[in-house]
Amino acid sequence: MEPLLLGAVIVTAGVxxxxxxxxxxxxxxxxxxxxRALTPTVAVLLAALFNLVGALLSTSLALFFTDAGIGLPEGATGLGILMAALLAACLWGVLTWYRGKPSSSTHALLGGVIGAGGASQLTSGPAMSGAGETLLLQxxxxxxxxxxxxxxxxYLAVFPATWLLRHGSPARVNRGNRMAxxxxxxxxxxxxxxxxxxRTMxxxxxxLVGSGYAxxxxxxxxxxxxxxxLLTTGSLFGGWRITHTLGNRLVHMDPLRxxxxxxxSSAMLFIGAISLHLPLSSTHTMTSAIVGAGANQRFASVQRPRVVRILLVWLATAPATALVGAVFFLALSPLL
Known part of the structure; x- marks a missing residue:
């Protein structure tokens, strides 16, 4: 049964x-x-290509997550926790995409792991030990x-950017910012x-470690x-509902901002992955950077009700996926 469950976890991780x-x-x-710096087709192809390169470039964060998850039970119970967490994260991803709300896949996955681990302990199964402090602090x-x-x-970066470009004509400034x-x-x-x-790795x-294969x-x-x-393939299909939210419904965005x-947001992801070896949510960093840059204008540009709704989704992500992960684990527990 355990090899079959391992295969199911790998397939679900691919999803x-x-x-x-x-x-x-x-x-x-x-x-x-x-x-209008890029057409939608060119932008998606560019993003897919660099997603592929980035995923193949380094494995340090994946090993970091593995170290943080050292308290995961071995054998079928550990696989059941991962399966339940993945199912919860996938369900949350589909739901937030359908609603056009940007959310963190990492938060969803962590919430699912915590909920499924708690459900394992609730059913008198092996508990996740030693990972709580690492999950919280790191x-x-x-x-x-x-x-x-x-x-x-x-918000602060808009000031030097505006100052540096203060003598350029609007057309020239916008053209340069679009190229950037x-x-x-x-x-x-x-x-x-x-x-x-x-994360998937x-x-x-x-x-594989819990099953003794690595x-x-x-x-x-x-x-x-x-x-x-699989990350690249997903990028090629593109979720335009969320693109519309980020690009059109949060702030009035010009090329400079x-x-x-x-x-x-790019600098934060690189520093987090390469220098600090810390996981950062690309959704959280980009969405917050868009709102921060857009807020630094002389007129009210931020659509505050929509921003508040997105913040509520972010706050609900971990608790919701923890609950769903626990339910999925309880449903899987007879097979473990």
Whole structure:
């Protein structure tokens, strides 16, 4: 039964990677499409390519997640927790895409893991031990702080950007900012691949380690390619509902502020993945940077009711997926 469950976890992880790319490609292309720096087709192709490169470029964050999940029970129970968490995260991703709301796939996955782990303990099964402090200090806090940092940095970055371009004509400034956006759209997609592409690798590696098929010190090449290809495939299909929300419904965005938001969020993803080895949500950083850059205008440009609704979705993500993950684990428990 355990090999069959392992195969199911790997397949579901592939679905999660596809939905991640489908759901989050909006973050890479929204501002560039909104300001007409890129056409939708070119933007999606560019994002998909750099998502693939980013996912294949590094595995450090995947190994970090594996270390953080060391308290996951071995055997069928651990696989059941991962299966329930993935199903909860996938369901939340589809729901938020349908509603056109940007949300964090990482928060959804973590919520599902916590809920399923709690349900395992509730049914007198093996409990997740030793991972609570690591999850809180090294994963949850960076994910919660990243929106605040992205908002503040994007708001402040508009000042030097405006000052540097103060002598240029509007047409020349907008043309230069659109060119910069074209480059930064690829940079952000690369950062997204570095960050979110490794979530799927981490889940599969945890499943392999728990089943005794891997050691956890290195990621098999097929796992890296599997996650990267499915993330890229999802990106190619694109979730335009969320692109419309980010590009048109949050703030009145001009090329300068679109460039600023992309630059800040791209830098945060790179620093988090390469320098600090910390997981950051591409959705949280880009959405917050868009709102921060858009708020730095002389007229009221932020659609506050929509921003509040998105914040409520973010706050609800982990509790909702924890509840759904617990329900899925209880449904799977007779098979474990």
């Amino acid at each position: 999660f990677a596809f939905l991640n790319g489908f759901h989050d490609v909006s973050n890479s292309v929204a501002t560039a499409v909104r300001t 994963i949850v806090l960076p994910l919660l702080l990243s929106p605040v940092i992205a908002y503040v940095l994007a 956006q074209s480059v930064l759209a690829g940079a952000f997609a690369l950062g997204h691949g570095l960050q979110d592409g490794q 981490a889940v599969i590696l945890l499943a 050691t956890g010190t290195d990621i098999p090449l097929w796992v890296q390619v599997f996650a990267a290809v 679109g460039m600023t938001a992309q630059g800040v």
